Amino acid sequence: MTVILSSFLTFTGVVTNMVKSREWSRKTREEVITLHRKGNGYKKIAKMLNIPRETIGSIIRKFKAKGTVETLPGRGRKKMLTSTAVHYLKRRVEKSPHVTAEELRKDLSDVGTEVSAQTIRRTLRNEGLHARTPRRTPLLSPKNKKSRLQYAKSHVDKPQKFWDSVLWTDETKLELFGPMDQRYVWRRKNKAYEEKNTLPTVKHGGGSIMLWGCFASAGTGKLQRVQGTMNSLQYQEILDDNVMQSVTNLRLGRRWIFQQDNDPKHTSKSTRAWLQIKGWNILEWPSQSPDLNPIENLWWDLKKAVAVRKPKNVTELEAFAHDEWAKIPVDRCKTLVSSYASRLKAVITVKGCCTKY
Structure with a gap:
């Protein structure tokens, strides 16, 4: 299993969890820039839109530096498993539905990818695969x-x-x-x-x-x-x-x-x-x-x-x-x-x- 998994998982990354701040809507950010261009100060804009003054400053500084209010790539929590690893997990459980999250964790650990069983469960849930009590059916020859x-x-x-x-x-x-x-x-x-x-x-x-x-x-x-x-x-x-x-x-x-x-x-x-x-x-x-x-x-x-x-x-x-x-x-x-x-x-x-x- 380890050899097969090693060849299948060419690269699996684990990154440190990042704390993500609130992401304001594009419409709200555009309103901030519009009000700023009309000569309104940070404090006044913050009061008008009920948004913290620090956030107003951050939006305006970003616009001046990048020329856009769009969300830039790289924001938010990074995935703990690569798409290749996720594909492996999906294939594994679809082929062997009785495999446990702990067994899958050990498989990944054997090739150098350390994640928790809970992360594996969450990943599979996001892919539409949920742990359920198996239905009892007659044994058919x-x-x-x-x-x-x-x-x-x-x-x-x-x-x-x-x-x-x-x-x-x-x-x-x-x-x-x-x-x-x-x-x-x-x-x-x-x-x-x-x-x-x-x-x-x-x-x-x-x-x-x-x-x-x-x-x-x-x-x-x-x-x-x-x-x-x-x-x-x-x-x-x-x-x-x-x-x-x-x-x-x-x-x-x-x-x-x-x-x-x-x-x-x-x-x-x-x-x-x-x-x-x-x-x-x-x-x-x-x-x-x-x-x-x-x-x-x-x-x-x-x-x-x-x-x-x-x-x-x-x-x-x-x-x-x-x-x-x-x-x-x-x-x-x-x-x-x-x-x-x-x-x-x-x-x-x-x-x-x-x-x-």
């Missing part, structure tokens, strides 16, 4: 990417009528004091542990529930709590109790399509046999693809809405979940489904990798 890409290409041209007939389903976990319950507190330094400034927590999140739900372009369908650990048999019972009622309520018609992910209990031998008996039209689904299921967006909406209500126990958690699920606007559901082609195009663009959805 080459096989997963190929499957996702194939799914996207084979479905991207489906008419909107096709997607409007899909019943999207999934499970999610709702915690009593989960990650959605984010709060802030205004406090003074060293007062973090005063009782009024703390947020009491309960070990293991204070309880949680697992929910199965479904929705379509026409709105949200049934929502049911999963008791205990769900296995294939319980999954089939949930589908039996909720799917057809949701299809009827949402008026999906006789050509409706059932969507589920590739969870083992969804694809077990007994579940596959059960679905075959039902005769439902199953939407093929690529593994590791939560970003392709728009119900994930509704789960996010649900968790935020429930967190705002601050349930005190699991009973309230479940009650609030059912209440907020029913409140999700039909327009929200319709928008998610009507834009589904955009998800597929995004997958194609990134060649099967994860998308922002």
